[in-house]
Amino acid sequence: MIRLTLAQLVDQLGGDLYGSPDIEITGLATLASASQHDLAFLSNAQYRSQLQTSRAACVVVSTPMKDEALKRGSTLVTDDAYAYWARLTQYWASLISPADEPKIHPSAFVHPLAKIDPTARIGPMCVVEAHAVIGKRSWLKSRVTVSRSCTVGEDCILHSGVVIGADGFGFALENGTWLKIEQLGSVRIGNQVEIGANSCIDRGALGDTVIEDGVKLDNLIQIGHNVHVGAHTAMAGCVGIAGSSRIGAHCTLGGGAIVLGHLQLTDHVHISAASVVTHSLLNPGTYSGVFPIDTNDAWHKNAATLRQLYSLRERIKHLESGNPK
């Protein structure tokens, strides 16, 4: 079990402590679930009502919450409680992670022509093919495939089941049958990229598929061949990006969103969950397109009417022309 005084914590991560530095912390928790040996945090105003009744040993808050938090008791004040909490979880994880894991698990298959940095970690049942490159401190969890000639930068995390560099979906139609277009490009992944479980990034047809620094992808995401994802863009689970699309930097895509092929999204574009991007979006902003959910009966009536929408518009035009019938 981990046991840290608040003094040790502040020593490590900074922050202004109001309360005894000798209090010992044995866990991290939410305001609502914290016991008297846990550290908790408040960053989302939505949870403010839970502050006063929290049993936490100490609460991390941002400066504007300081006075309110002090009424409760021991408080750790920082500029940005959520960023502080992120660093705290990282520190905590470093204390509990076993140091003795092998760098390359004996069950992994690493091709002799792959280049694995000695500080990288390759988990059980991973497959790293010829000429693939894995950078410093990057971590392939269990059952990850990095295919021939694909490169993964530094400080990346690839979760279980990820497939980097499967063939892009390229075929030429000839007399009703599909001829395979061999995918001769590869995948280049930058630094500090995280890719969720069972997500797939296809290799390029001629050029490469590119994922820039700091990109974060959730689980079960599909990135088609020759897609380019700009730095620090984040995508939630089940997103699909079709081939040759170019996603800008600092974008976010909600879960289940689909981007069609050969489109461009400029920087700072935000797509709502489950929306389908059918044309390029060249202005920053938030875009949505999802059928509103309703009771099944109400949906049925509205959906049926929707199929006559164009003719309803014509009927309105006709009414506006002054003819009731």
Next chain:
Amino acid sequence: MIRLTLAQLVDQLGGDLYGSPDIEITGLATLASASQHDLAFLSNAQYRSQLQTSRAACVVVSTPMKDEALKRGSTLVTDDAYAYWARLTQYWASLISPADEPKIHPSAFVHPLAKIDPTARIGPMCVVEAHAVIGKRSWLKSRVTVSRSCTVGEDCILHSGVVIGADGFGFALENGTWLKIEQLGSVRIGNQVEIGANSCIDRGALGDTVIEDGVKLDNLIQIGHNVHVGAHTAMAGCVGIAGSSRIGAHCTLGGGAIVLGHLQLTDHVHISAASVVTHSLLNPGTYSGVFPIDTNDAWHKNAATLRQLYSLRERIKHLESGNPK
């Protein structure tokens, strides 16, 4: 080949047999495809028209179908033909499954600190990490990952490619870059849970992600961190549940449905396929929200008009005020 008399079958599973107990069955089949050595069943009235022409050796029906079925010939009558059929397939599968498979396949990697019940079965290329727990008679098919500290209850089936306990998607934004929030919780899975191929259940950020008893998940499903899925809820393929949502008991979600984060669905909520749940649903019932499919031309006209829908409403209001223009 399996060869069972109807007498042996009734002995094992019950039911009232009308016809010779000595008829031998060598297979299970649909009404339409059954040969004269097959047992078939009728539970869905939709297939009633196939009853009289079926060549099956015997047909399992529910009591209300008894008279109609007897006109054809050998019949096995039960309270609930579909439930009877389910048990029959289970019995049949037990007869054909080889008994000599190893409990833990030699190619699997099981961490020495994992706890595997001696009756559990771990298939080829599985990965079970430290402190994970696998309960009685649970079966991990090939290439399943159960990550550190995650627990799987009794009588569960995890299909190939499942990933339990990858990191939840948690990051704090600081100056345009994403800081990782280490995911310190785990995943707790109850009893009689089945999880389909390549589905993912993420570990919690602080508390745990919880899947209660009897939950059935199809393939390629994404369950975000700290989600709670109530008992006996079923989800079809490609569903995504975003973080911290709470799905009630006895719910069903159709294929491709998406539930946004931090929502609550009460018990007995049913979501139609491909619908997107954007707010909590606190009343039982069926909910839908999907754009009706149409010929491409009709869709184009209606979709274009949909983008003017609000202004059409304003024009109707104006007309109602008595002004034609």
Next chain:
Amino acid sequence: MIRLTLAQLVDQLGGDLYGSPDIEITGLATLASASQHDLAFLSNAQYRSQLQTSRAACVVVSTPMKDEALKRGSTLVTDDAYAYWARLTQYWASLISPADEPKIHPSAFVHPLAKIDPTARIGPMCVVEAHAVIGKRSWLKSRVTVSRSCTVGEDCILHSGVVIGADGFGFALENGTWLKIEQLGSVRIGNQVEIGANSCIDRGALGDTVIEDGVKLDNLIQIGHNVHVGAHTAMAGCVGIAGSSRIGAHCTLGGGAIVLGHLQLTDHVHISAASVVTHSLLNPGTYSGVFPIDTNDAWHKNAATLRQLYSLRERIKHLESGNPK
């Protein structure tokens, strides 16, 4: 490095060369990115403007583009430039692929009762269960599962993470709990089928799930039990086909499309990306159904109005009856 003269290439693949046969090619590239040692191609008129400025050593074009291409320089003219290019990539890939890879990787698990053709190739960490059959020249890349009794035809490619023959999603509801219906059928895959990374094809409940010759499936696709996919049909990433649906031959499904269960799509049906097929489509043609994406503000207004669409129609009817209020 590969080094081929245009003469050698024409010798291998045909086409009419206009220019020196002694020019050496060391790579394949797009018009825009080609260096003077690369071969490029033009098949999509959209890229015509890049022709004259391309630095490519030679450009492959279809006959109608011949005169325009000759103005630039060395040109290879064929009936169908895209099909020619497909064969060229295949030839190129055959030159760079190492010949010394083992047919069955030592890390794969192949059950002694599986039948693997001696020309088939089974990659690292694959699992091929009892009575499965893998046909001539088929290639399972890394971490593929082919379950008990499933058959894969000739010249197929199964990409990493594919799961063939997991249990279909079949349960009978009895007193609020789900009884498993054992899936006693299997999966039959024809010849020249390609299946993308982490896609899943479930085994049938009684009969088999069938994928006919020449079908091409992209990544993260879910095919339910007892689905039948007709020859030469192609599906883009993230598509889901629910159980017992029958998809015709020569169909295409865009990324993220969903087809509900027990439906029929006739031959030559084309479904736009992210559309949801809720009823059978018995006429060839293109079908769509996706909410148009818009700025979040515009979407909000239109989506809110959509929930009153039926009552708007009633108000139009009322206006048409001659009563302004």
